[in-house]
Structures are given as C-alpha cells and as structure tokens.
Amino acid sequence: MxxxxxxKESDKSHARLGILRTSHGIVxxxxxxxxxxxxxxxxxxxxxxxxxxxxxxxxxxxxxxxKPGEKTIKRAGxxxxxxxxxxxxMTDSGGFQIFSLGFGSDFGTGKIxxxxxxEKIGIEAQPRRVEITEAGAWFRSIVDGTRLFIGPKESxxxxxxxxxxxxxxxxxxxxxxxxxxxxxxxxERSHRWAELSLAYHSKKQxxxxxxxxxxxxxxxxxxARFIGALPFDGFGIGxxxxxxxxxxxxxxxxxxxxxxxxKPRHLLGIGHPDDIKKxxxxxxxxxxxxxxxxxARRGFAFTSRGRLDMRKISFLADRKPLDSRCKCDVCRxxxxxxITHLMRSGEITGMSLxxxxxxxxxxxxxxxxRRGIRAGRI
RNA sequence: GGGCAGGUGGCGGAGUGGACAAUCGCACUUGGCUGUAAACCAAGCGGCCUUAGGCCUACGGGGGUUCGAAUCCCUCCCUGCCCA
Numbered sequence: 482m483x484x485x486x487x488x489k490e491s492d493k494s495h496a497r498l499g500i501l502r503t504s505h506g507i508v509x510x511x512x513x514x515x516x517x518x519x520x521x522x523x524x525x526x527x528x529x530x531x532x533x534x535x536x537x538x539x540x541x542x543x544x545x546x547x548k549p550g551e552k553t554i555k556r557a558g559x560x561x562x563x564x565x566x567x568x569x570x571m572t573d574s575g576g577f578q579i580f581s582l583g584f585g586s587d588f589g590t591g592k593i594x595x596x597x598x599x600e601k602i603g604i605e606a607q608p609r610r611v612e613i614t615e616a617g618a619w620f621r622s623i624v625d626g627t628r629l630f631i632g633p634k635e636s637x638x639x640x641x642x643x644x645x646x647x648x649x650x651x652x653x654x655x656x657x658x659x660x661x662x663x664x665x666x667x668x669e670r671s672h673r674w675a676e677l678s679l680a681y682h683s684k685k686q687x688x689x690x691x692x693x694x695x696x697x698x699x700x701x702x703x704x705a706r707f708i709g710a711l712p713f714d715g716f717g718i719g720x721x722x723x724x725x726x727x728x729x730x731x732x733x734x735x736x737x738x739x740x741x742x743x744k745p746r747h748l749l750g751i752g753h754p755d756d757i758k759k760x761x762x763x764x765x766x767x768x769x770x771x772x773x774x775x776x777a778r779r780g781f782a783f784t785s786r787g788r789l790d791m792r793k794i795s796f797l798a799d800r801k802p803l804d805s806r807c808k809c810d811v812c813r814x815x816x817x818x819x820i821t822h823l824m825r826s827g828e829i830t831g832m833s834l835x836x837x838x839x840x841x842x843x844x845x846x847x848x849x850x851r852r853g854i855r856a857g858r859i
Numbered sequence: 860g861g862g863c864a865g866g867u868g869g870c871g872g873a874g875u876g877g878a879c880a881a882u883c884g885c886a887c888u889u890g891g892c893u894g895u896a897a898a899c900c901a902a903g904c905g906g907c908c909u910u911a912g913g914c915c916u917a918c919g920g921g922g923g924u925u926c927g928a929a930u931c932c933c934u935c936c937c938u939g940c941c942c943a
Contacts, residue, residue: 514894516894516895518894518895519895523895523897523898524898539894541894541895544895544896571894573894574894576894577894577895578894578896580894581894581895581896582896586896591892591893592893592894593893595891623896624896649894652894654894691894717894719894722893747894748894749894750893750894750895751893751894752893753893756893768893768894769893769894770893770894771892771893771894771895771897772892772893774895775892775893775895775897775899776892777898778897778898778899779891779892779897779898779899780898794887794888824898827898829898831898832898
C-alpha cells in the first residue's frame with residue numbers, strides 16, 4: 482500500500498478523490514487541515530477537536546522550537562502523544578515565519594493583497610527583523626528576543642524530533658509586494674533549500690517540497706517543474722497570490738499542470754469557504770487555513786448562509802442555532818443568543834463553541850464535496 | 860444639627876483661570892484578518908453641517924468675578940465618611 486492513492490478522478494473538473502495512509506491512520510482527500518500552530522486547536526481539547534470531524538492537523542516548527550522546544554516534545558513521545566492527538570499530523574517548516582515575521586510584518590500584508598500597493602521589495606532587500614542568508618534565516622525570538630537560526634538542516638532536525646507524519650521542506654514564502662527580481666532570487670534559494678531538505682531528511686516521515694514563484698507564471702512553472710522532479714512524497718503550493726483573488730486560481734493551475742499527478746498536492750494557507758470548492762476542482766488534495774479557528778476567536782461563525790459576526794448585539798435576541806443545517810454539537814445545543822452573550826461577556830467558552838462549530842462546518846463542507854466527486858457531480 | 864471629603868461624557872477617572880468638546884481606561888459602534896507574534900489590530904465615540912474646518916450645547920442647579928471659568932467667589936441641591 483502506497484502513501485497516497487487516487488481513488489477517482491473527476492471528469493467534470495480536475496478534482497480527485499484520494500486516500501493518504503499514515504501510521505496514525507488514513508486521511509480521505511480532498512481534506513481540510515486545521516491549524517494547530519502551538520500543538521493545540523486553540524480553545525479546544527484534543528477530544529473536542531476530534532468531534533469536529535477533523536482528520537489531521539498542522540503544527541508549526543518555528544513556534545514549537547521556541548516553546549517548548551523540540552526536545553521536550555520528543556521526550557514526551559512526539560507531537561501526537563504530547564498533544565493527545567492520535568490522528569495524522571503535519572508540521573510546517575518554519576519557512577512561513579520568514580515572511581510573517583519579516584516582510585509581512587514590515588509592510589502589514591498577508592499573502593494576498595486587497596488592492597495595489599506602491600511599495601516594492603527589491604532584489605537586495607532584507608526584512609527588518611529577519612536576516613535571510615544562503616544557509617537559512619536569522620530570527621529574533623518572539624519569546625525572549627534572542628537570535629536564532631533556522632535553515633533547511635535545522636528545520637529537518639526539529640521536524641524529525643517533533644515527529645509528525647508529514648513534514649515540509651524549508652522555504653521562503655515571498656511577499657505579494659516582492660518584485661520579480663527578488664522573487665526569482667528567493668525561488669532559486671528555496672530550490673537549493675529543497676534539495677538540502679531532502680538530503681537532511683530522515684526518511685521516517687513523508688516530506689513535501691514547496692513550490693514558490695509568487696505571481697510570476699514563468700517562475701511558478703519553473704518551480705513546479707524543479708520541485709516536481711525531486712523525490713518528494715508530495716507537494717505544497719506556497720507563496721503569495723498577487724493582489725486579487727481573481728488571479729489566484731490561475732496561479733494554482735499553472736503549478737498543478739506541471740506537478741506529477743500521482744502525488745498529493747497541499748495548498749498552503751488558503752481556504753476561506755469561498756475558495757474551497759474552486760481549489761478542490763482545480764486539483765488540490767489538502768489545504769490548511771487558520772480561518773475557522775482564528776475567526777472563531779474573533780466571534781465569527783461560518784455557516785451555510787455566510788459568515789456571521791456573532792458579537793453583533795442583534796443576535797442576543799436570536800434563539801436559532803448558528804446554522805440550522807448544521808448537525809454539530811454546538812448547533813444541536815446552543816442558541817445564537819447564548820453564544821453572542823458569551824462573546825460579548827469575554828467568556829472563553831464562546832470562542833470554544835465557535836471554534837468547534839467552524840471546524841465542523843469546514844470539515845463537513847469538504848465531506849460534502851468528496852461525496853459530490855464520488856457521485857460524479859463535481 | 861456639626862465636621863470633613865466629594866459631585867466631570869454610558870461607567871471609572873484626569874484636569875484646578877486661557878493650549879478643553881475635555882488625558883487615559885472600560886464599555887459601545889464600525890472595519891481588518893487566508894502555511895496564526897492574533898481571545899488581536901485599527902478607526903470612531905456630545906449635537907449639527909458634505910470635508911478642511913465651522914457652529915451650537917456642555918464638567919450637579921442658580922447667581923457672580925474675569926477679556927476669558929470644569930477650574931475662583933456666593934448660594935442651593937445631592938452623595939459618602941465621622942461626631943452629636
């Protein structure tokens with residue numbers, strides 16, 4: 482039995498139905514991957530997280546290296562034992578933090594711009610608080626300010642100690658305001674890091690290489706060909722997606738057309754409800770996104786009728802469940818009024834209930850899409 | 860009845876003659892968030908005018924001093940503590 486098996490390819494789209502096998506169980510793809518950066522589904526117990534129909538989760542190398550340190554987790558029996566999560570796990574490599582703590586923080590941007598920006602990152606630019614070198618990146622610890630270095634070698638060692646089933650190559654996620662010269666230089670460096678990640682890889686875990694290249698078609702295709710030709714177990718599609726969601730699907734297609742079809746493809750950090758069906762139809766097998774957990778703590782519920790801001794005072798009079806079509810424990814037992822009361826009172830249980838519902842909503846939304854692919858509708 | 864302290868925007872609480880429509884915090888309203896430095900961040904928050912800006916009403920009530928008062932004086936009302 483191989484690591485990844487494609488069960489069905491849609492004839493209506495590029496969507497695929499697959500099964501990912503790990504020593505901690507299988508994952509039915511396409512699958513949503515909840516984010517558990519600090520080895521926790523924020524505000525939930527692992528038992529509650531399992532009840533959200535989550536199949537796996539992705540934790541973060543950078544943050545767990547800082548706190549509590551990979552040795553602590555290794556001594557605890559690995560990430561899964563440490564966090565009492567018996568299902569499959571992934572770890573991100575720490576490469577995203579080059580961006581999020583670097584140019585992302587400097588210019589206040591995410592991976593997708595809301596509109597045009599005047600600033601442009603030139604070929605020699607360096608972020609204020611991260612120093613990027615050929616060997617890796619020097620960070621300033623967000624915990625105590627000390628300098629620390631993570632490169633492909635360090636990332637592979639840390640991820641080996643953390644012990645997730647699937648790990649990612651060390652890369653630099655580029656900014657949506659990076660110029661082409663910068664993006665090309667960074668891409669070539671990330672390619673060298675990809676080769677080094679393979680070289681330092683212990684082989685006990687599945688390793689995914691990451692495609693970069695930003696918004697530039699030639700760079701994206703070049704990256705997909707280069708990374709796609711290396712002996713990775715799967716691929717992550719990373720980086721920025723320009724200044725409009727309209728262009729994102731095109732960028733994803735450039736890459737997917739170049740990748741070996743038999744290996745799993747993970748779209749890194751993308752997956753608002755509006756995106757999910759489109760990216761699956763494009764041929765994405767796995768994707769992670771902070772939206773359900775992060776927005777839950779801000780008071781938002783994702784529902785079949787859109788995103789609701791549960792902090793709005795009008796919901797105090799609303800005795801309906803968050804989503805009348807949802808079968809989750811939260812929707813079966815609690816009213817919008819109660820959840821709004823909890824959020825407006827600063828009670829953490831409000832966040833927990835919204836996190837549980839949102840994860841259940843995302844997971845069942847994707848389950849429904851899998852059924853659609855199986856039935857030939859998608 | 861006497862003594863002391865105090866009454867400022869929805870709340871708490873600064874300010875004690877001009878830089879005050881009034882520091883700051885909370886609450887509230889709106890906006891942002893896509894491999895999580897994120898239970899966070901930003902803006903607004905007396906009324907009116909479309910903005911720069913301007914006008915009006917305001918620091919318990921009333922009266923006064925002053926070019927000018929939330930700030931000084933008089934008086935009344937109210938609150939808290941202490942003494943009878």
